[in-house]
Amino acid sequence: MSNLTTTTDSEVTQEISQANQPVLLYFWASWCGPCRLVSPAVEAVADECADQVKVLKMEVDPNPEAVKTYQVEGVPALRLIQNDQVQWSHEGAITKDKLKANIEQFLS
Template sequence: MTAKPTSSATWEQDVLQAEGPVLVDFWAEWCGPCRMVAPVLDEIQNENPDKLTILKLNVDENPDLAMKYQITSIPAMKVFNKGEVETTIIGAKPKFALQQDLAKYIG
């Protein structure tokens, strides 16, 4: 299972009204580190399907959301819970480091 895309059109339903925590991966097609972190996020999603939902947001296609959440460098990941940003992770990291950053949700 790979991370599902989200967009400005579905943001409210996908992220802000979601049950439980949602990690949004802010990425772009041209971003090499984004492509490196994507399979790691897919693994974490597959290992924790009931604990954390992982979505991808293309910043080139959704500049309004990138601006709203002050995304200045990618990859950037934000964990939303009950519509609020709880955790921000900047940059590509190895799986164990991401798991540590997300331990509160997937522990």
């Protein structure tokens, strides 16, 4: 079982505000080829870092409000949110190792 939580426009603010740890928000689309490459890396990070980071997955097409709020211009897109602030963002494909290295600098 993955520690990845699927979220929507109506839930994402509450999910983030109730988190006791940083939140990695992963924006994806079913039609996005690079998303299919990145999804396993995001799922692995969700499992390996479950005690340090909460990972939320959000499909862009049905959730335009969050896409606008987090200024997503392309998918896959990643936003690391801590204390209601985006601490790190990335758009495009990324390897699991690079993803982990980028978010670990914000984890305590």
